[in-house]
Amino acid sequence: MSEKRNPQFLINQIFDKIFEMGKISKEEQEQVNTALNKELIEKPFRVAVIGQSGVGKSTTLNSVFGLKNYTSNLAEGTTEIIEKKFPLRDGFTLSIYDMPGLNNDIEKDEEYEKLYKMILPGCDVIVYIINAHSRDFGEDCRILKEIVLPICNDNKVRENLILAINKIDTIGENIDPNDPELQWDAFENLPTAKLKVAIKEKLGDIVAKLIDENLLGAEETLQQHQVVFYSAVYNYNLQDFIRAIAHAGNRGWIWPATVGFEQAGKWSDAKLLKDE
Amino acid sequence: MDLINSYNICFLGRTGNGKSSLLNAIWGTNFSTAPLVSCTKELYSVTILGPTEKGYEAVSVYDTPGIGEFSNDSKYEKYYRHAVGIADCVVLVTTFDRTDAPAQRLLKRMKDFLDPSKNVRFVVALNHIDSKIITDVEGKYEPWNEQLNIPTSQCQNNIEERIRILHDKFDGIFLPFIVIPVCAVREYGISELKNCILKS
Amino acid sequence: MPEDYNNLSAKEKIRYRQIQTEHPHWDHKQIMCKLAFDRQSDRIIDGGGNNPNPNDPIILKQILEGAKRWLKQIGNSINEYIDSALRKINNLIKSGIEYIADIFGLLFNF
Numbered sequence: 001m002s003e004k005r006n007p008q009f010l011i012n013q014i015f016d017k018i019f020e021m022g023k024i025s026k027e028e029q030e031q032v033n034t035a036l037n038k039e040l041i042e043k044p045f046r047v048a049v050i051g052q053s054g055v056g057k058s059t060t061l062n063s064v065f066g067l068k069n070y071t072s073n074l075a076e077g078t079t080e081i082i083e084k085k086f087p088l089r090d091g092f093t094l095s096i097y098d099m100p101g102l103n104n105d106i107e108k109d110e111e112y113e114k115l116y117k118m119i120l121p122g123c124d125v126i127v128y129i130i131n132a133h134s135r136d137f138g139e140d141c142r143i144l145k146e147i148v149l150p151i152c153n154d155n156k157v158r159e160n161l162i163l164a165i166n167k168i169d170t171i172g173e174n175i176d177p178n179d180p181e182l183q184w185d186a187f188e189n190l191p192t193a194k195l196k197v198a199i200k201e202k203l204g205d206i207v208a209k210l211i212d213e214n215l216l217g218a219e220e221t222l223q224q225h226q227v228v229f230y231s232a233v234y235n236y237n238l239q240d241f242i243r244a245i246a247h248a249g250n251r252g253w254i255w256p257a258t259v260g261f262e263q264a265g266k267w268s269d270a271k272l273l274k275d276e
Numbered sequence: 277m278d279l280i281n282s283y284n285i286c287f288l289g290r291t292g293n294g295k296s297s298l299l300n301a302i303w304g305t306n307f308s309t310a311p312l313v314s315c316t317k318e319l320y321s322v323t324i325l326g327p328t329e330k331g332y333e334a335v336s337v338y339d340t341p342g343i344g345e346f347s348n349d350s351k352y353e354k355y356y357r358h359a360v361g362i363a364d365c366v367v368l369v370t371t372f373d374r375t376d377a378p379a380q381r382l383l384k385r386m387k388d389f390l391d392p393s394k395n396v397r398f399v400v401a402l403n404h405i406d407s408k409i410i411t412d413v414e415g416k417y418e419p420w421n422e423q424l425n426i427p428t429s430q431c432q433n434n435i436e437e438r439i440r441i442l443h444d445k446f447d448g449i450f451l452p453f454i455v456i457p458v459c460a461v462r463e464y465g466i467s468e469l470k471n472c473i474l475k476s
Numbered sequence: 477m478p479e480d481y482n483n484l485s486a487k488e489k490i491r492y493r494q495i496q497t498e499h500p501h502w503d504h505k506q507i508m509c510k511l512a513f514d515r516q517s518d519r520i521i522d523g524g525g526n527n528p529n530p531n532d533p534i535i536l537k538q539i540l541e542g543a544k545r546w547l548k549q550i551g552n553s554i555n556e557y558i559d560s561a562l563r564k565i566n567n568l569i570k571s572g573i574e575y576i577a578d579i580f581g582l583l584f585n586f
Contacts (some may be wrong), residue, residue, distance in 0.1 A: 032552055104377060139378050148566065189522065200521060246542070251542070
């Protein structure tokens with residue numbers, strides 16, 4: 001940490017500016033600062049991450065939430081969900097509930113559903129990760145429709161949901177692994193022209209299916225800003241992800257207001273990313 | 277086209293598990309096998325004419341759309357019911373991937389549609405056994421002995437483990453079954469699978 | 477037609493009709509949702525999926541709105557100042573400025 005001024009949370013900077021404008025008493029200022037610190041420190045920011053193995057949960061938690069070397073070590077058959085706390089700076093804590101994906105075994109699914117009911121309502125953000133080329137998209141829709149969305153609606157936390165479509169960089173590979181124009185341009189960290197078209201088409205398909213399944217675009221369903229697409233491994237379009245987090249529920253704004261942008265400095269370009 | 281005196285085989289499995297490749301390997305058919313793109317949207321059936329081991333005139337094979345790719349109440353449900361309803365043999369194509377619940381649920385639903393007058397066989401084909409993408413594997417994993425065209429002993433252990441898991445999950449759900457490890461692209465286990473499907 | 481349809485550009489209206497033909501059983505809200513998503517993905521994918529910079533006005537807006545709600549809860553009255561900051565950001569968003577050199581200077585310069 002440099003010796004220059006202590007890095008301040010973004011929200012502190014914003015409040016300082018507001019206070020500087022004057023007309024706000026010292027007492028009020030202190031009251032806000034105390035309450036803010038209390039809020040940030042005493043209530044960890046809780047994130048539940050749901051997804052099958054292979055969707056990129058760990059990479060997402062590394063890239064988006066800046067957790068170094070995160071590995072999901074959920075053994076199959078875990079019925080104990082451990083809350084993992086990550087102390088970030090200045091007393092702020094990020095708390096992750098790594099939820100097992102459903103669909104390994106119908107008997108375990110019953111147990112897991114109970115876990116979901118127990119844990120999801122207490123989370124500030126619920127991230128449901130799917131692969132852009134998911135072979136089980138019908139199942140993801142079923143789980144969202146029958147399990148996740150009802151739990152969220154019952155507990156009024158539907159606005160905390162984010163449907164995160166990962167691995168958009170592999171969309172081309174799945175159409176034709178041998179076509180070089182359908183591969184991700186890792187050097188520029190961009191899709192090629194042909195891949196752009198394929199990605200837009202695929203994403204359009206996914207969104208259309210979600211609307212058809214009554215998961216998107218209507219009352220009591222997801223709204224359009226809750227669906228984000230990205231590539232965790234290439235750090236592509238994490239911006240939308242952060243926006244969705246900032247928008248989530250009542251407390252989503254807290255994370256980007258504190259450490260969210262500290263991560264941002266490390267994301268901007270895969271080429272510039274240093275090894276952590 | 278359902279022939280009256282035909283032995284009907286129904287192939288089920290997730291998209292990408294290689295149902296179509298297996299069909300092609302066993303019967304020399306030409307189903308499309310583009311990687312990981314759902315090819316089988318309609319119910320494809322092919323009928324192989326000629327004397328068969330069972331003495332029937334023909335074998336009809338029904339390839340179905342991938343389990344789990346479409347939601348339960350989709351129009352594909354009726355395809356499954358039809359294929360299972362006339363089947364003499366049901367083949368579930370699975371891999372090392374443990375996302376088994378959709379298949380468990382489908383088979384549970386289909387149980388009632390089996391033809392009670394037939395003694396329906398149930399075979400589970402464990403495909404892609406040469407795959408290197410396996411969770412819980414420490415260190416370097418070499419699954420295939422290229423020289424002898426057989427799985428290595430490391431792979432064999434994984435096969436046995438997977439067979440145990442399959443019995444854990446599927447015993448009592450549909451019908452009694454046997455698991456045949458295969459690798460369609462390497463043509464391993466194909467004749468064993470064919471015999472198991474057809475033998476009387 | 478609902479008001480938000482009338483506010484669409486000519487090109488978007490064509491796209492609206494197209495979606496309506498492709499999905500005849502969808503209602504207006506659903507079509508608008510698809511349209512919004514298509515617009516978003518066009519913008520992002522063509523623009524290169526640029527990653528967060530701390531001056532993203534949309535995120536700042538969310539933060540300020542969240543902070544405002546929270547301040548209301550703790551009974552604080554500095555909301556009017558946040559409101560003016562939000563108005564400022566809204567104008568910036570409307571004029572399409574995505575990257576701002578010194579957002580704080582702009583935000584509070586009045």
